[in-house]
Amino acid sequence: MSNTKTKSPARASARKRRADAERSIASIIDAALEALALDPDASMAEIARRAGVVRATVYMHFPTRESLLDAVMEHAVGQVAEATSGAEPTQGEPEEALERVLRATWHKLSDFHTLLAINTSRLPASELHRRHEPVMSLFVPLIERGQEKGVFRSDLPVAWHLAMVRAIAHAASAEVRSGRIEESSVEDALIATALNALSPS
Amino acid sequence: MSNTKTKSPARASARKRRADAERSIASIIDAALEALALDPDASMAEIARRAGVVRATVYMHFPTRESLLDAVMEHAVGQVAEATSGAEPTQGEPEEALERVLRATWHKLSDFHTLLAINTSRLPASELHRRHEPVMSLFVPLIERGQEKGVFRSDLPVAWHLAMVRAIAHAASAEVRSGRIEESSVEDALIATALNALSPS
DNA sequence: TTGACATTGGACAGCGTTGTCTGATTTATT
DNA sequence: AATAAATCAGACAACGCTGTCCAATGTCAA
Secondary structure, eight states: OOOOOSSOOSSSSOOOOOHHHHHHHHHHHHHHHHHHOOOOOOOOHHHHHHHOOOOOHHHHHHHHHHHHHHHHHHHHHHHHHHHHHTTTSSSOHHHHHHHHHHHHHHHHHTTTTHHHHHHHHHHHHHHHHHHHHHHHHHHHHHHHHHHTTTTSSSOHHHHHHHHHHHHHHHHHHHHHHSSSHHHHHHHHHHHHHHHHHHSOO | OTTTTTHHHHHHOOOEEEEEEHHHHHHHHHHHHHHHHHHHTTHHHHHHHHSOOOHHHHHOOOOOHHHHHHHHHHHHHHHHHHHHHOOOSSOOHHHHHHHHHHHHHHHHHHHHHHHHHHHHHOOOHHHHHHHHHHHHHHHHHHHHHHHTTTTSSSSOOOOHHHHHHHHHEEEHHHHHHHSSSSSHHHHHHHHHHHHHHHSOO
């Protein structure tokens, strides 16, 4: 249930877009997501091929490669934010909430792992930070709540905890992909380690 | 003190290389390290420019871009391994040893953060694993020692602990770079979090 | 000093990429 | 059925990059 109707990702804010145009845009973004996950330097031709569309069509909706990357990132952040907020980070005890939210989020987060790397080198740090807002704004209160209750350690800044948890989540998916650790056990390891790292000294 | 004399990185195993050739090779590898850290797709021209050398000279020693990347990676792994082993991971209590080793290693590790990303997409997982051996072989016994003594949790695999610590170290340098957290405090945060994550449940 | 090695500066072909354009064709909307 | 929007198929120029080559010059080693 994405809100492709109300507000489109690209610059194309022309109110009247035909249904096939919407479909194309969705295909292109999905295709870009796949292609860029496999190869950060995937070409517009490759993306178009995956989308089952001709290259000119891509340029119809995304006048430049940059603009496509922007749209893809916005889409990805939205997906993650959706998964995160769907797990209701404001409900229940902080520890349980964190476990719940992490389990719901980390797979999706790992899908966009490569994408994050692309944007890290593409955008200035401040821009990156700004765009991650939709996700961050969900996690920050959860961590803070845990600190106030004394179940998460307060001698380290929230920003650090956040970065740390995210890093561990990425590490988890990297381990799964490389086959070094059983897929079934890595999620539990992720949870256990994150909670342990957050627990008061 | 790099061992550029005994065993050269590239294919050039011709025993007799002149001193200026050695110097060029060293410059090129250093330049490549810098350039690739800034931009994973830095061109041979850019690398040559940084090395203060003409492009043809680079191709003299590294017949292909691939071979240069290989050499750079070998050099980087060597650097990290040197920093790690210099902190004597086999000495003292595991917890103290880990702190000592981490403090000595993590800056250097973060210098090669981008490089790691390059190679992750460039090489198959098995190759990557093989090449990281020189560093891994230093960390594994340290973690195992801590597990046997009961000061590190044993309900999670060593491979996981390793991946996790590495991820946290990278997160630490990313935070410093982005300016979100004070540089002075991030090292302590790294240590505190890593030890906390490793401590038995 | 001499001869072999190394570097320079420049030119070159081949390739893949981005971005533009056009004219014909298909598809959605009313 | 008519109109406007979107897609297709393909060509095109401009650009940057890799890798090769060469002739002239500089530098090391014995």
